[in-house]
Amino acid sequence: MKPVRVIAGLGNPGREYDGTRHNIGFALLDHLASKEGLVWKRSSRFSAQTAETVLQGRAVLLLKPLTFMNTSGRSLQEVCRFYRWSPEQIIVAYDEFQIALGQLKVSLRGSAGGHNGVEDIIQRLGGGFIRYRIGIAPEVKPLVPLHDFVLGKFTENELLKMNARMDALVQGLNLILEKGALIAMNQLNQRIPIE
Numbered sequence: 001m002k003p004v005r006v007i008a009g010l011g012n013p014g015r016e017y018d019g020t021r022h023n024i025g026f027a028l029l030d031h032l033a034s035k036e037g038l039v040w041k042r043s044s045r046f047s048a049q050t051a052e053t054v055l056q057g058r059a060v061l062l063l064k065p066l067t068f069m070n071t072s073g074r075s076l077q078e079v080c081r082f083y084r085w086s087p088e089q090i091i092v093a094y095d096e097f098q099i100a101l102g103q104l105k106v107s108l109r110g111s112a113g114g115h116n117g118v119e120d121i122i123q124r125l126g127g128g129f130i131r132y133r134i135g136i137a138p139e140v141k142p143l144v145p146l147h148d149f150v151l152g153k154f155t156e157n158e159l160l161k162m163n164a165r166m167d168a169l170v171q172g173l174n175l176i177l178e179k180g181a182l183i184a185m186n187q188l189n190q191r192i193p194i195e
Contacts, residue, residue: 002089004130004177006079007032008063010072010094010117019159021136022069022150025093028134029062031166032173038062045082048075056177072117073124080125087128091176093169094118095150099135101158102165104172106185107131114146130181134169 011017011026019027033040038051049064065075076090094117099105109127112119121129138158142149154162176184 001180002086003058004060004091005083005085005089006061006063006076007091007093007173008065008072008076010069010092011064012069013064013066017151019153020151021095021154024095024134024136024162026064027162028093028166028169028173029064032170033062035167035170040064042066046075046078048079056174058177060177069117071120073120073122076121076129077124087125088130090125090129091132091173092118092121092129093132093134093173095136096133097137097146097150099133100137101135101139102161103135104169104188105131105133105135106172106176106181106188107133108181108185130176132173132176 007029009025009027009029011023012020017023033051036053038053040049040051043050046063047065047067049066051062053060053062061079063075063079065072067074079085080087080090094115096105096113096115098113108130110131112122118131136150138149144152172184172188175187
C-alpha cells in the first residue's frame with residue numbers, strides 16, 4: 001500500500017457547530033494540531049483548513065474541509081487532483097452513530113452507513129480510503145431524530161469521556177502511519193472500556 005499523505009477530519013465549519021457530535025473529526029484534528037504545535041491555514045485551493053506536519057517520520061497534510069459536511073468530498077478531490085495522491089493515501093476521521101461513545105473502528109471498505117459526508121467522498125473518489133470511525137452512540141436511545149442528535153452538542157459527561165479518549169485516538173492515527181492500516185486494524189478495533 002502507498003503511504004498515507006492526508007488525515008482528514010470531517011465536520012461543519014462555524015462556531016455554532018463547535019462541540020457537536022458531527023464535528024468529532026474536526027475536534028480530533030484540532031487536538032492533534034495542538035499537541036504538535038501546529039497553526040491552521042486557510043486554503044482556498046482546497047476549500048479547507050490545512051496544517052502540514054511530520055508524523056512517524058513522514059510528511060502528512062492535516063485537512064478540515066470547509067465545504068460543510070455533505071460536500072466533504074470536494075475538498076479531498078481537489079487535494080488528490082493537485083498532488084496526484086490516491087484515495088488509499090487518505091485517512092478520514094468521522095463520527096459513527098453505530099459505535100459506542102469513544103470507541104473506534106478502522107476499516108477500508110463498506111458503505112457510507114447513512115453518513116452524508118462519507119457518501120460524498122465515495123461518490124467523488126470511490127472507495128479505498130481509510131475510515132477512522134469514532135463512536136458517538138449514546139447509552140440510551142435518543143428521543144430526537146438522528147439528524148438532530150448528531151448536530152447536537154455532547155453532554156457534559158459525554159464531553160469528559162471524549163476528551164479523555166483524544167490522546168488514544170491520536171495514538172491510533174500514528175499507529176496507522178507507522179504500521180499500516182491492516183496491522184493497525186487488528187489492534188485498534190478491539191473494544192476498550194470507557195469509564
